[in-house]
Every structure is written in C-alpha cells, then in structure tokens.
Amino acid sequence: MSAEDDSALPAAATSDGLTAFGASLRAARLRRGLTLRELARRTHYSHSYMSKVENGIKHPSVELAQRCDKVLELDGELAESLTVRALTPAAVDAWPRPAQLPRGPVQFVGRTRELAELTAALLPDDRQAGVVPVVAVDGPPGVGKTALVVRWAHQNSHLFPDGVLFADLGGYGGDLQPPDAVLKVFLHELGIGGLPSGTGQPASLFRSFLHGRRLLIVLDNAADAQQVRALLPGAPGCAVVVTSRQRLSGLAVRDGAQRITLPPLGQADAVALLAEMIGRARVGSEPEAAAAIAGCCAGLPLALRLAGERLTNLPAKSLHAFAAELAAEEHALDMLTVLGDPRSAVRTVFSWSYLALAPADARVFQQLGLHPSAEFSTTVATAVTGLPPVEAERALERLAAAHLIEPVGPQRYRLHNPLRLYARERARA
C-alpha cells in the first residue's frame, strides 16, 4: 500500500472534519515554519497529496496524521484528533454546545476602553494563521476582572459557534483546581467525558477535540501561569481569556498572551455605580458626599457595591453622615462588610491575596499600612521596613505583582485606601 492510499479511512471523513483537519495541519506547519513541500518531503508524501489534505479535499489517513505529528512534534495531536472525531457524533448539530458563563452584574458601568481592548485582542481582524489569542486580565482584588470578562463573553458569545467554556480555577479564595480536574469538566461539557480510558491524556484529548472548532474559553481566577498553560488549545479558531490577581508575566513571555491590567473605576464611573444601586435622586441630592464615598472605596467596584448595599439598607441615612463614618478609618472595613455574606466582605476578599504572600512580604505589607502616607517611594519603603534596599525593592515588586500595592511612577507606589486599612488591621492583629 502506498503512502498515499487513503483506503483505511477513519470516520473523520465528513467535509467539516476534513476542513478542520487540514486547517489544524496548516496551522501547525506554519508554526514550525515549514513549507508544504518541506513537510511533504519529510513525511514521504507527495506535495500534491499533502496540499489536497491541507485544503480538505483528500482524506487524511491515520498514518499521515502520525507522520505529521512526528515531524511537527505534536505529541500525537493530529492522529488523536482523527480518533476523537471517529468516536464522537459527526453531525455538527449533534455536538453539545457548552454555555457555561455565569450571569454578569446587572448594573454594569464603564469599562468601554477595556471591552474594546478585549475585542481587539480576542477577535483580531487579521487572524494570524496558527495563533490562538490569549488575553490575561490582572488587577487587585475586587476591581472587576471577572465582571469585565463575563460581560465581554456574553456580548460576543455568538461569535463562537461551538460554545463557551468557563471555569473558576480557584486561584484565590476558592478550591484550587488542578488542570486535570478542569479538563475533566470541560470534556464532560463537550460530550466526550465518556470516551474509553486509554483514548488519551485529558490534555491532548481536549486539544484534539478543539481542532477546527470555535470556542471561547474563560479561565477565571487563575493562581499562576502554569495552571493556565495546560488548558490552552493548540489549534486556531478558539480564544482564551484568563483573569488573575497576579500579573501572569510567564504567560505573556512564553505563551504570547496579551496582558491587560484593570485599574479601579474612575471617579465618574464609581459615582455612577453608586447611583445605579441607591438611586440617581439620592446621589444627585448629595453629590459631594457621593464623591467622597467613591473616594473612600478607591474606585473598587467590590467596595462600592458593598457601600451601595449598606446604603440601600439604610434609606434614611444621609450620604454625608455615611461618608463621614467611612472616613473615620477605624470603622471603614466593618462598614463595608455585608452581614450574612462573609465571602463578599472586603476583608475576606483581601485576605485571599494576603494569605498567599510569603511571611516576609506579608510583614512588608503590614509595615506599609502603618506608614502615614498612602503613596511612598522605594526609599521610604526601605526605611519603613528596615530591609536592605535590594530586598525591599524585590518585596515591593512582588507586592505589586500581587496587586496589593500599585506602581504610580518610577520607584513610587501607592496603597489603595481599603487595602491600606486592611494592612493596618493585619499589623495590629
């Protein structure tokens, strides 16, 4: 039997399957920087046959897939994609279309620029062959990373005809999800959870399945780059958006992810969020006090929501009095705790990031909280902590990467008001 005999056809032979296989093959080949002729030479197939396979005109045999896997160092992905297709329903209509997105906030304010940035990054005009767009959104606790990403995903889910997968990776404050556990849920959602054991490792099975499909994958609350890496698709057509409190520099450097750091809401949007919650009339009658409350919450949507919630329950309270109480710093964190929901309390939300710090960094964070000014230079921080300058600088960098402090200029940082109160509280505890 010649290498080009395609009599041993796998059941992938629907026209969709052929096109998808060809597209995956081309993408992988381009990633390796090989011409079609070179690939044909190395796999011992003719150029014209290879070209027909890439263009979805000819059926690939398992052997062809295996040889391409070898030359392109794909770890069996192409061959496995044929198996997965053979074991799953061929008709596109028969695929379960996962729609795992949680509901986003009903009242959503601002973020026009960030939503546009997500669109530009995840739906590029010039879809580069072989590139899976990956965007990592990072930012401090409660700044609205999840809300932003979920919002974007709802607005654009129709552009991903094969569905949307969503997972909370539990990086901060949840149950940390190992990649294999997430993959198991994903495979189940995709209707291939019950494949016979030995069909393949979950990661390669997942990647094989994604060949030629268009899914959006939302990975919320990642602990680090490594947790995300195992969940990235290899073939084009899908897009991935990740959120994390950590700056996922490793994902940017090694996996070509684009990073977006989400800042707190600007003053106008912060007041608008308050108005959405407690009514425009109430905010309009005390605009200065409303602005002061927004300021105390440092533009953090989480803190603003808690303040709004509290005010809704105190309809007779003047915003002025509430702002004055908030400004009396001792009680601020208590006031932003919503009774009966410990998970939504600012203090709890912050503690998830704080408890992930190394003890030495936690100490630096506390010391910065006790410092009288919210903004400080590295020199001041060095003096405050009593550490050698290099060590102090490293600690500041790590705190900034965890978004517990915010860089505001060369060698200058700021501790947001709610986080500063929290740091003090930890220092006193």
Ligand SMILES: Nc1ncnc2c1ncn2[C@@H]1O[C@H](COP(=O)(O)OP(=O)(O)OP(=O)(O)O)[C@@H](O)[C@H]1O
């Ligand atoms: N743009 C927004 N408009 C209205 N509400 C928002 C907005 N962004 C966030 N929120 C609300 O603020 C709260 C915190 O937002 P979210 O959970 O998205 O923060 P996060 O950055 O993902 O926090 P964490 O680091 O804890 O995961 C939520 O109640 C969310 O609904």
Ligand SMILES: [Mg+2]
């Ligand atoms: Mg979140």
